[in-house]
Amino acid sequence: MNSTTEQHLAAAFRDLVAEQPFTPDVPAIEHRARQARRRDRIARGGIGAGVVAVAAVAAVGVASAVPSAPAGTARASGAHSANTGSSTSSTSSTGSAGAQPPLVKLAADLAAAPRPAGDATLVERETAAPGQASINVWDLYTDNGRYFFARTEAGLPAQVKENNNQGDGQFGREVAAATYAASGDLDTAALKMAWPYPTRVPAWLSAQVKNMSAGGLQIDNYVWENSEDALVAGSGNPQVRAGVLRLVSALPGIAVTHGTVDGQPTLTLTAGAGELGYTGTDKANPKAAAGPAYQEAITINADTGIPLEIASGPAGQVTGTVTYVVTRVNLSGIAAGKF
Amino acid sequence: MSRPEEEYREFVGSRAASLHRTAYLLCGDWHLANDLVQETFVQAFRHWRRVQRADNQNAYVKRILINEFNRHWRRYGGLPVHADIDRLAGAVPDVSDEVVNRADLLRALLTLPARQRATVVLRYLEGMSERETAAVMRCSEGTVKSQAARALNALQGSLKHKESSI
Numbered sequence: 001m002n003s004t005t006e007q008h009l010a011a012a013f014r015d016l017v018a019e020q021p022f023t024p025d026v027p028a029i030e031h032r033a034r035q036a037r038r039r040d041r042i043a044r045g046g047i048g049a050g051v052v053a054v055a056a057v058a059a060v061g062v063a064s065a066v067p068s069a070p071a072g073t074a075r076a077s078g079a080h081s082a083n084t085g086s087s088t089s090s091t092s093s094t095g096s097a098g099a100q101p102p103l104v105k106l107a108a109d110l111a112a113a114p115r116p117a118g119d120a121t122l123v124e125r126e127t128a129a130p131g132q133a134s135i136n137v138w139d140l141y142t143d144n145g146r147y148f149f150a151r152t153e154a155g156l157p158a159q160v161k162e163n164n165n166q167g168d169g170q171f172g173r174e175v176a177a178a179t180y181a182a183s184g185d186l187d188t189a190a191l192k193m194a195w196p197y198p199t200r201v202p203a204w205l206s207a208q209v210k211n212m213s214a215g216g217l218q219i220d221n222y223v224w225e226n227s228e229d230a231l232v233a234g235s236g237n238p239q240v241r242a243g244v245l246r247l248v249s250a251l252p253g254i255a256v257t258h259g260t261v262d263g264q265p266t267l268t269l270t271a272g273a274g275e276l277g278y279t280g281t282d283k284a285n286p287k288a289a290a291g292p293a294y295q296e297a298i299t300i301n302a303d304t305g306i307p308l309e310i311a312s313g314p315a316g317q318v319t320g321t322v323t324y325v326v327t328r329v330n331l332s333g334i335a336a337g338k339f
Numbered sequence: 340m341s342r343p344e345e346e347y348r349e350f351v352g353s354r355a356a357s358l359h360r361t362a363y364l365l366c367g368d369w370h371l372a373n374d375l376v377q378e379t380f381v382q383a384f385r386h387w388r389r390v391q392r393a394d395n396q397n398a399y400v401k402r403i404l405i406n407e408f409n410r411h412w413r414r415y416g417g418l419p420v421h422a423d424i425d426r427l428a429g430a431v432p433d434v435s436d437e438v439v440n441r442a443d444l445l446r447a448l449l450t451l452p453a454r455q456r457a458t459v460v461l462r463y464l465e466g467m468s469e470r471e472t473a474a475v476m477r478c479s480e481g482t483v484k485s486q487a488a489r490a491l492n493a494l495q496g497s498l499k500h501k502e503s504s505i
Contacts, residue, residue, distance in 0.1 A: 005491060006463060012444055013464040017360035020369055022376070024355045026348055029377055033384035 027199050034170065035225055100256050102267060102302075103249035110242035110305050111182045118328040119143050121236030122339070124153070129320035141233045142331055145172025153339060160335040170196060174230040181243030186250055193230065193247055194222035212250060220251050224275040228298065231307050236328040241305035251275060258302070265302035270295055272315070292316065347387055351380055354397070357465075358404055364460045365408045367449045375411065379404045401465070401475045405457050412453045447494050455490040462487055 120142040128134035138156055140148040147167030148159040158164075173196035181189035187209045194209075195201040208219040227244045234240025248254055253274025259266045273293035296312035306326050313319035329339070358379060362372035382403045383390050393399035448456060454476070461472045462483070469480045469487075476483065 005495065009459070009491065009494065010463040010466070012441070013364060013460070016441055016445060017363050017464065020359070020363065022355060022359040022373065024351055024377060024380055026351055026380075029351070029380045030344075030347075030384060033381045036381065036385050 025202075027195075027197065027202060031195075031197070031222070100249040100254065102256055102258070103245045103269070106267070106302070106305055107182070107242045107245040107249065110238040110245070113238035113242075115237060115239065116328045118236065118330050120329050120331045120334065121234070122156075122327045122329045122334070123232060123235060124325040124327075126323045127320065128323070139232075140329075140331075140334060141171060141175075141236075143237075145169060145175070147171050147233070154337075157335050157337045160331060169198075171229060171233040173197070174226050175234040175237070175240050178227065178230040178234055178240045178243035178247070179237070181247045182239045186246070189243065189247060190219065190223050190250065193226050194219050196226055212252070220253065220275045221277070223247055224251060224254075224271050224296075228296070228310060231298065231300075232310075232324060235307055235324065235326040238305070241300075245300075245305055259299075266299050266308065267302045268297050268299045270297040276312075346391070347384060350383070350390070350396070354400060355380075358400065361401065361460055361464060362404060362408070364448060364464055365404075365453075365456060366411070367445055371411070375404060375407050378407050382407070395471075395474070398471060398475050401461065402477075405475060408457065409453060444494065451490055451493055455486045455493070458483055458486040459490040459494070 120140055123139040123141070124136060125139055126134050126136045138150050138153050140150075140156055140160070142148075145167065146163075146165040148156060148164060149166050150156040150159050174193065177189060177192035177196050180192055190209050190212060191201050191206060195205055205219055205222070212219060212223075227247050230240060231244040234244075248269055251271070251274075253272055255270045255272070257268040257270065259268060272295050276294040276296060292315040294312065295315050296310065298307060299309040299311075300307050307324050309321055309323045311321045327339075333339075355376065358376045359372055362375040362379075363369055366372055366375060379400060383400055390396055390399055448459075451459070458472060458476060461467045461475055462469070467475070469483045472483045473480045478486075
């Protein structure tokens with residue numbers, strides 16, 4: 001920087017930006033980044049129990065769904081992909097001021113269900129997108145909060161034996177929030193789920209908990225996205241599923257669609273603009289519409305609440321699906337290669 | 340809190356103010372600058388290992404900021420909706436106002452093409468060398484020279500100092 005003009009410009013620039021305080025909201029940054037990272041992982045079929053995929057409001061194709069059973073037998077669904085299988089949808093309803101009756105009833109039933117044997121939940125996860133080959137990976141969530149991942153089922157024993165825990169405690173905290181939500185105070189549960197981090201809940205988030213029924217608030221987004229994680233990570237535990245369903249039933253923007261797949265009853269819970277905002281914008285404000293609403297749909301077995309599929313995309317457009325096969329297992333058995 | 344988280348938070352604390360100033364001169368709006376910086380840190384968190392491995396972390400994160408700004412520019416184009424020009428015009432004159440009208444300068448800066456604007460902000464606010472600026476902008480040093488020269492020509496009218504010459 002040699003000329004006088006350049007020196008004056010530098011001084012003028014410094015003057016323009018002087019005395020403007022700025023404190024970044026680090027917890028909010030980390031929250032957004034963690035969500036984005038989970039989406040990244042799902043997009044490439046890699047680590048993490050993600051939640052991103054496809055689907056519109058209509059019930060998606062799901063193969064079979066066998067109720068949860070004692071250790072090692074709680075297989076939830078067969079492999080399937082969007083728009084396949086003989087699925088039908090029937091009645092649907094959208095939350096408003098009140099909770100969703102089907103979810104509330106199912107949550108109550110599950111809360112009273114016995115905890116199955118085993119000490120971990122094995123999830124086979126298949127990610128599919130139109131025009132791309134599907135990817136199968138295996139996630140193993142232990143009841144004490146550890147998380148193991150392998151690209152093949154045969155690769156899991158080594159991960160367990162080496163204690164290659166790839167979680168940072170996040171799944172464990174989300175599952176704990178869901179467990180609390182099964183019978184605890186709903187506002188407290190919502191905050192636990194919305195902010196499952198070691199740091200203190202931000203005041204702005206606490207202030208929103210009493211207005212969840214208003215819809216379109218950030219807490220709705222936080223509760224929804226983290227509940228998806230908890231539902232998958234804790235899918236082998238009926239109390240976790242109960243807590244997630246109770247929380248989701250309190251979100252006003254959720255549409256519930258009854259359906260059947262191959263003769264088995266399903267519920268599809270679809271979140272839209274109120275929880276996820278609109279496509280084409282990064283703004284935290286979900287009302288800042290720039291494109292069609294974003295949607296995510298969770299299809300669960302209507303009797304067990306076990307997740308079968310999570311799908312997402314712009315309204316009316318299917319861009320990919322993630323399907324799950326849930327099995328309750330013993331960690332020692334996995335380490336020994338017994339599935 | 341894990342060690343990487345601690346390091347990340349230290350990083351945010353040490354870079355936030357500088358990034359915020361740069362973002363403001365890129366977009367001309369403090370609120371939008373907040374968003375750009377927040378998004379920059381989100382991206383840095385997502386790719387934290389890469390940031391840590393970078394030879395020049397400062398340049399790396401500035402590159403992220405420039406990308407975020409460019410993305411915003413492509414999406415919305417031109418001036419931000421709520422540029423702070425009017426507020427500046429009403430500011431109490433200070434020593435700097437003896438040599439430059441701040442509102443005129445900001446207005447002129449915001450009318451520059453995005454690349455020229457980023458170049459002069461990095462060069463003259465950040466004090467980056469032509470080589471450093473070229474690395475962040477992913478262009479040659481010659482391009483930095485030409486972009487800066489054009490920008491200075493355009494801004495000259497706003498720099499009402501007595502020795503105005505480029």
